[in-house]
Structures are given as structure tokens and as C-alpha cells.
Amino acid sequence: xxxxxxxxxxxxxxxxxxxxxxxxxxxxxxxxxxxxxxxxxxxxxxxxxxxxxxxxxxxxxxxxxxxxxxxxxxxxxxxxxxxxxxxxxxxxxxxxxxxxxxxxxxxxxxxxxxxxxxxxxxxxxxxxxxxxxxxxxxxxxxxxxxxxxxxxxxxxxxxxxxxxxxxxxxxxxxxxxxxxxxxxxxxxxxxxxxxxxxxxxxxxxxxxxxxxxxxxxxxxxxxxxxxxxxxxxxxxxxxxxxxxxxxxxxxxxxxxxxxxxxxxxxxxxxxxxxxxxxxxxxxxxxxxxxxxxxxxxxxxxxxxxxxxxxxxxxxxxxxxxxxxxxxx
Amino acid sequence: xxxxxxxxxxxxxxxxxxxxxxxxxxxxxxxxxxxxxxxxxxxxxxxxxxxxxxxxxxxxxxxxxxxxxxxxxxxxxxxxxxxxxxxxxxxxxxxxxxxxxxxxxxxxxxxxxxxxxxxxxxxxxxxxxxxxxxxxxxxxxxxxxxxxxxxxxxxxxxxxxxxxxxxxxxxxxxxxxxxxxxxxxxxxxxxxxxxxxxxxxxxxxxxxxxxxxxxxxxxxxxxxxxxxxxxxxxxxxxxxxxxxxxxxxxxxxxxxxxxxxxxxxxxxxxxxxxxxxxxxxxxxxxxxxxxxxxxx
Numbered sequence: 329x330x331x332x333x334x335x336x337x338x339x340x341x342x343x344x345x346x347x348x349x350x351x352x353x354x355x356x357x358x359x360x361x362x363x364x365x366x367x368x369x370x371x372x373x374x375x376x377x378x379x380x381x382x383x384x385x386x387x388x389x390x391x392x393x394x395x396x397x398x399x400x401x402x403x404x405x406x407x408x409x410x411x412x413x414x415x416x417x418x419x420x421x422x423x424x425x426x427x428x429x430x431x432x433x434x435x436x437x438x439x440x441x442x443x444x445x446x447x448x449x450x451x452x453x454x455x456x457x458x459x460x461x462x463x464x465x466x467x468x469x470x471x472x473x474x475x476x477x478x479x480x481x482x483x484x485x486x487x488x489x490x491x492x493x494x495x496x497x498x499x500x501x502x503x504x505x506x507x508x509x510x511x512x513x514x515x516x517x518x519x520x521x522x523x524x525x526x527x528x529x530x531x532x533x534x535x536x537x538x539x540x541x542x543x544x545x546x547x548x549x550x551x552x553x554x555x556x557x558x559x560x561x562x563x564x565x566x567x568x569x570x571x572x573x574x575x576x577x578x579x580x581x582x583x584x585x586x587x588x589x590x591x592x593x594x595x596x597x598x599x600x601x602x603x604x605x606x607x608x609x610x611x612x613x614x615x616x617x618x619x620x621x622x623x624x625x626x627x628x629x630x631x632x633x634x635x636x637x638x639x640x641x642x643x644x645x646x647x648x649x650x651x652x653x654x655x656x
Numbered sequence: 657x658x659x660x661x662x663x664x665x666x667x668x669x670x671x672x673x674x675x676x677x678x679x680x681x682x683x684x685x686x687x688x689x690x691x692x693x694x695x696x697x698x699x700x701x702x703x704x705x706x707x708x709x710x711x712x713x714x715x716x717x718x719x720x721x722x723x724x725x726x727x728x729x730x731x732x733x734x735x736x737x738x739x740x741x742x743x744x745x746x747x748x749x750x751x752x753x754x755x756x757x758x759x760x761x762x763x764x765x766x767x768x769x770x771x772x773x774x775x776x777x778x779x780x781x782x783x784x785x786x787x788x789x790x791x792x793x794x795x796x797x798x799x800x801x802x803x804x805x806x807x808x809x810x811x812x813x814x815x816x817x818x819x820x821x822x823x824x825x826x827x828x829x830x831x832x833x834x835x836x837x838x839x840x841x842x843x844x845x846x847x848x849x850x851x852x853x854x855x856x857x858x859x860x861x862x863x864x865x866x867x868x869x870x871x872x873x874x875x876x877x878x879x880x881x882x883x884x885x886x887x888x889x890x891x892x893x894x895x896x897x898x899x900x901x902x903x904x905x906x907x908x909x910x911x912x913x914x915x916x917x918x919x920x921x922x923x924x925x926x927x928x929x930x931x932x933x934x935x936x937x938x939x940x941x942x943x944x945x946x947x948x949x950x951x952x
Contacts, residue, residue: 385847418849425848430841435863444859445849496849 331399332536333359333382333504338396340374340381343389349607351377351391353560361503364530364537366551366568368544368583370604374560375540379506382538383423384413400504419449422497426509428490432481438465439477442496449500464495467532469525487518494525501533508540523550544587548572553640556580559605559615562634566641576643578620614646622647681943688939694932702748711739713746714897722915732917734908740917743899744925750900751929754815754884755877761819763873766826771857771865773827774834784827791824797883804892811900814893818880829872833865840864867944874937878930885926901926 340352352374359365367375380386381393384405398405400421405413417423422445425431432441442464443457452460458477465473468491481489490510497505507526511519523546530537539550547554548568555565556577564577575581582600602619605611614632617623624646626632632646682688701708711729717737725732731740773784791799796818803817837843838861846860887893888902896903901922908918 383848385844414850414852416850417847418851423845423848425841425845427841431845433840433842433846433860433864444846444851448850448855493845496845 330360331358332361332363332401333538334397334399335378335382336397336399338378338381338398339394340377340386340391341394342391347608350560350610351607352381354396355557355560355562356396357555357562357565359504359536359538362530362534362536363553364539364551366547366554367538367540367557368542368547368554369557370542372604372607373557375542375557376508378557379423379508379538379540382506383417383421384408385417415449418445418497418502419500420502421504421506422500422502423506423508424490424493424497424510426512428486428493428513431493432489434481436480437477438479438481438484438492442477442492442499445496446499460499461495464499465492467498467529468492468495469521470495486514487521490514490518490522491525494522494529498529498533498535502535504536504538505530506538506540509542510539511546512541512543519546526550544583556583559607559610561615561631561644562642563616563645564641564643566643570638570641576637576641576648577616577645578622578647579616582619614644678940678943682939685939685942687935688943691932691935691937691939694928695936698748698752698929698932701745702752705742705745705749709739709742709745711742713738713743713899715739722911722918724915725917731921732915734904734915734918735911738897738899740904740921743904744901744921747899747901747904747922747925748929750811750894750898751881751884751926754811754818755881755933758815758818758880758884759822759873759876761816762822762826762876763869765819766823767830767862767869769823770827770830771834771862774831775838775853775857775861781831785831788824788827791821792828796821796825796879797886800883800887801890801892804887809892809895811894811898814884814887817887818883821883822876822880825872825876826869829868830865833868834861837861837864871937871941871944874933874940878933878937881926881933882930 335358336356338352338355339350342349342351355374355378357365367378369375377386377391382398382405384393386393393406396406400416405416408416432438439458439461442461443454446452446457446460447454462473462477465476470476470488470491476484476488476492481492484492490513494510510526511522514522526537527550529535537550539547541547551568553565554568554571556563556571556579558579564571564575564580571580572584575584579600582598585598586600588597600619605615605618611618611628613629614620614623614627617627620627627646632644632649634642634644635648636642637648715738717733720729720733720737721735723729723733723737729739729741731744734740734743769784773781794802799821800814800817803820804813807813807816834857843856843860846856851860884893885900885902885905888900889906891903891906894900894903896907904922905919905926908915908922911918
């Protein structure tokens, strides 16, 4: 099995009274077993919707998955029944969220919550799941885990809670973990600890991770492969080394340039002019054309196709499409 | 792995549970404690009624009818010579039972309906809420009278009627709480763990909606007792010779000029019991609401 997860042409729409928002518009990417795939993009580009679509947790109404395939271990998740899907959630694909403060139920002890997935998916009884919860807390580096397991969420700090969340997500040893901005709400030192922990655990239980973030620094540290999203579409995907050294898409170039650098003495950050287009009024042609310095006439009329520049490096931009138009 | 560990041994956190905080704030609230004491006295009277009075609440003695309160009959006797104190003691059994059981009935039906309505939303919610709109448009006591008229009189039917009349209140209340709680992160996390809807509602949503339900129930017991007394007064509740407070008022009002103790004391009993529940409810509301707790 070469790929663990293959997302093909995924389309998720949100319906309002007056309009349809194409939050995820034909997204495709692959995840190999044990690989960390970074999903980057600005707020609102659809990265979280991609992750919720893979888990089939899009709430209808207003959202609905309208097309595509999500092949996980050869099975199309979008075609499974709700019951079959529930057996996959938390068991084979787990998810951790951005907000460790609200992702734990205040009325249960940590051990009860970590044990819940274990009891559900592995059919073990209370005491056994409790022991497993202590083990999981140890695995994620929580000291005094025999005591912490009896604590309520409000007794833990943010970093401890995120560790507990990770313990909960990993309790059934999933083969894929979807981490939706798992470190955004944490301060920098805790962030570094959590990232290190995730790298470490990935090795230990050989799990693939889809790492969603808008922080390129985190991506550079964590990911093997990077998928860059803009306005619901994948604009570029490449190995992490290639993406940072030879970014192709003008948007990726802009993103990387706008990261502050320690050695830079200029004092002013580079930025991408303009703003993300309103999802209700997408520009014709390439969605990035109003902000693109290299926009050509054809970019204003047609959405560019995805071009595979090198094996494993794809970009959705006319600049690299040798057949049509030349770069200005 | 070692270097990942957080700072070795920390001070053990003070295990201040939510329950303990609520108890502390409740204990500081004098009105609520007064309410609790009143309720405790009534409960004691209800349980130990036979030990507190030598008289049978239904035993008549026409030779001693309409006697004023005295050492022998603490609160006097009624028109059939029954001891008013004994009747009030035994009456607290009926009132407390009606209050508790009818509220239990209302909760048992209203809470699940509200939870399903709020959790799933959509057409079921729309349909449910329009029915609740209709029920809420009737004053509760009127609704209870209609239901008693259908079911027939008697203590059991009063419980059912008052219970049904309190369903819409619970449905609305729980629906509102569920609507806000279901957006919480831990509900999303529970879904991502593969939990089913029923488990999410019962294990993750309902426990976080208990505060408002507890407060409402305290008030609702008071309301139910009042409604039941009202039905008793109208002759639709407990039937003679049951010592029901509302019915006692109704009978006693004919003798109000000559023997006011027939109405005064049952009336006071109703007042005190309802007041007790309301004071406790007020205190619980403040104690369970973190906002008002901190502003003190």
C-alpha cells in the first residue's frame, strides 16, 4: 500500500440563504504511511474544512461534501455508512483541535475522557481503560500521571491539556492523526514541547500526520510534504525542502518572503498586496490574479490547471505551463 | 522523552471541585439557608408525622368541632372535629409528593424532548417548538385544570396533570442549554473520537446543562405545589377526607368568620413551603452561576 490517504477532487460547499460558498474546491493530495503532510494557508482558505471533510464532521446544514473521494486504506470514506465511519473516527483516524481549553469536557476526570475512546473502540472495561489512560499520559510526557489522570480539566495548564488531548487522540494508536493548528493557542515554549512530542510519537507508533497551520516555521520543522492552499484550492504542493528553497507559485513565494528573518535588517516585512477574495465574489480566472504581480491576460479568464513541474512538485500557475503563454 | 517532561514535581493543586464551590456560596447565602431549613422541617414533619401527633388526620369527633387552638389541639379542630395540626402534618406528605413526582414527570418527558430538539435541530425542532409554543400560551394552572378534567380528579391525576403542564418549560430550557453546549469544543472532540449521538447527548451535553435544570426544578416544585393546592381548592385535586392543604382552605373558608384557624394555618403551610423552595432556588441560581458568584 503506497498511500495511506488519497484525497481526490474534494469539494465541500456551505450554503447560505442567498449564496453558495465553495470552501473546498477540488482539493487533491496524498499522505503516505508515517508521513507528515503540512496543510498551509491563510485563515479562511479551507484548511480546516478539508480536515473536517476527511472526518465527515461537516455539519449539514449549512455545509455539505459535494464531490470527490477520500480513499483511506483503499476505502472511500465518503461512501461509508455513518456507523462504519464512527468506527474509523478516533480509532484509525484521530483528530486534535486548536483549543485545548475547550476540547476537554469540564465534568469528567482526564482518565474518564481518555478512556472513553479506548472503551468504545477496543471494548475494554473501565479499570483497564483507566490503566491505559495512565499509560497514555506517561507516553505524552505528563509527570505524576497517576494523579493527573484523576484531575479535572480545569486543574491542568494549557500545555498539559493539549498533551492530554494528544493522549486521547492517540489512545487507539491511529494510523492517521489530523492536527488542526494544535499549537496556535499555546505559548512558544510549550509550542516547541508539543511539536517535539508529536515528532517523537510519530516515530514511536508510526502514524501519519496531517498538520494544519498557518505558521510556516512550524511547517518547516514538522512536515515532510507541504500542501499550500489558497481560497479553497491547492496552489502548490511539494516536498518541504523543495518548497522552501524553490517555491514556484507567486502566492507561496509571497508567503515565504513575508516571514520575518533574524538576519534581515530591512525593518519592514515583505507582504502580499491585497486581501483574500470574498468567498462570495471570487475573481474570474485564477483566484490569486488580483494580488499577483505576474498575472497575464489568460489568468483573468481561466483557472490555471495543475502542472507537475518535477515528480512530486505540482503547481497551479500559468507561469509554469509551457504550452500556454509565456511569463512576462 | 525525559527532557519533554514538564517541571518535575509541582505543588499539588488544591482540589476545589465545582460542587464544593457551589456549597460554599450556598452556605454564605442566608436566605437560601433559611429556605433549606424550612424545607428540612417540612420534610421531617412529612416523614415523622405519626410520631409528632397522636391524632388521626381523618378521625372525626363531632363533639369537638370548630374548637379554637388549645393545648390539646395545637391548631384547633375543623368542622368535623379533626385535628388541624395533624391534618397539616399529613398534608405535607401529599404536597411534597405532588411537588416532587409531578416535577419528575415533567423532567422525564421535557428534558429528553428539549435535548433532542436542540441537538438535531431541523424540522423536528421546528415542529416540536411550535407545539411547545401552543402549550406555553396557556397558563400552567389552566392547562393542569384541563388535563384533570380529562383524566378525572384525585392525587395521582393531579401529579400527572401538573407534570404535563411543566413539560414545555423544561423543553424550552433544555433546548436552549443544549444549543449552546453543543457548540463546545469537547462535543466536537467527542464526535472526532467516534462517539454516537446518544452517547454525546447523555454523557457530554446533558451534564453540562444540569445547572439550569436544577434551578428550574426547585422553582418548579414550588409552582407545582401551588398549582396542586389550587386544584385542591377547586375540588379537582385530592378528595375528602384526604388532608390536602388546598382542599382544607376550600372547606375552611365557610367558617372563616367563626374559626379562622381552619384557613390561616393551611394557608401559612402552603406559603412557607413554597417560600422555602423559592428561596433555595434563588440561592442555587446564584451559586451555580459563575458570574454572579464572582461579583459578590
